[in-house]
Amino acid sequence: MSVFIDRQFLFRISPKLQRFSQKKEDLYNFRCPLCGDSQKNKTKCRGYVYRKKNGYFYMCHNCGVSTTFYNFLEKIDATLVKEYALERYKDNDTGNKNTPTPAFTEIKSTPIFRERIELDSIDKLPEEHYCKKYVSFRKIPESYWSQLYFAEDFKKFVGTLGLPNETLKENDPRLVIPFYGKDKRIVAIQGRALGESKLRYITLKMHDDNQKVFGCDRINEDELIYVVEGPIDSMFLENAVATADSNLESITSIYEKSKVVLIFDNEPRNREIVKKIDAAIEKHYNVVIWPEMIESKDINDMILLDRFSPDEIQDIISKNTFVNLRAKAEFVNWKKI
Secondary structure: OHHHHHHHHHHHHHHHOOOOEEEEOOEEEEOOOOOOOOOOOOOOOOEEEEEEOOEEEEEEOOOOOEEEHHHHHHHHOOOHHHHHHHHHHHHOOOOOOOOOOOOOOOOOOOOOOOOOOOOEEHHHOOOOOHHHHHHHHOOOOHHHHHHOEEEOOHHHHHHHOOOOOOOOOOOOOEEEEEEEOOOOOEEEEEEEEOOOOOOOEEEEEOOOOOOOOEOHHHOOOOOOEEEEOOHHHHOOOOOEEEOOOOOHHHHHHOOOHHHEEEOOOOOOOOHHHHHHHHHHHHOOOEEEOOOOOOOOOOHHHHHHOOOOOHHHHHHHHHHOEEOHHHHHHHHHHHHOO
16 A cells, blocks of 8 residues: 555656656656756656555656655655555554554665676776776776776666666666765765767765765865866876765765865856856855856866866966855856856
């Protein structure tokens, strides 16, 4: 009966879920209401409700949330979730009134602790392997090749980690980028598509409570910490981390605000990025405002297209880091580019 109840309440909240549709039996798709999904493409739908054993779960391929249907419903409709909990309670009632039945509680997944990935690292692949060629083409520093991996079937690999993989595409080869915490344990994994794909990046947390940040295992907290969006971009900088999304301010849940420099993508025509930079300046963050000579969108493109060296990019960042009034003035000029 649990699946029936989950389905019933999913349909009740479906009017609140943008572009809600049923893909197949017990698999539903819509725009993620937790992160807002893509701001550039309003047709993108990366939130999924799917069945696992005798219940529904929720996953978003944009923000990386993976949680129970109860937890998802609680965030969407705090009133309706109480009725849902009551229905689940009645469904579990044994009929023995002398035996107290525990109230319905949220089911939390057990944290998965791993220190290594059971895949071939890029440095171990043959020179002609297409994934190794891709990494070489992107000019990712060879010092990282032993920490990056290749999965011939990303869905199958995710399943070996004990993570939900029902919504993932089968036989989908990807570059695997592990995210390590300060304790050197894996907190999340990211799969980068090696061919044409609607989902270039898929980021999954090993546990709901994990912070989805790449690079924490190699940070010197006594020095300035540079914060970018993409893990690959961070590999070209000194003492850098990546948040795997444009919410760079989230880094302050790990590091002190005064110790971080936020480096947003160079997209003056992207309303979402412009809004986030403006908000960061108002909150007195150190932010990088890219100079007019920089045309590429992100650091990797600056390496590939503009032919800057990592040292040159580091120098540009140092000279174009601003705060408060100076940041505001530079930001106004940048928006006009």
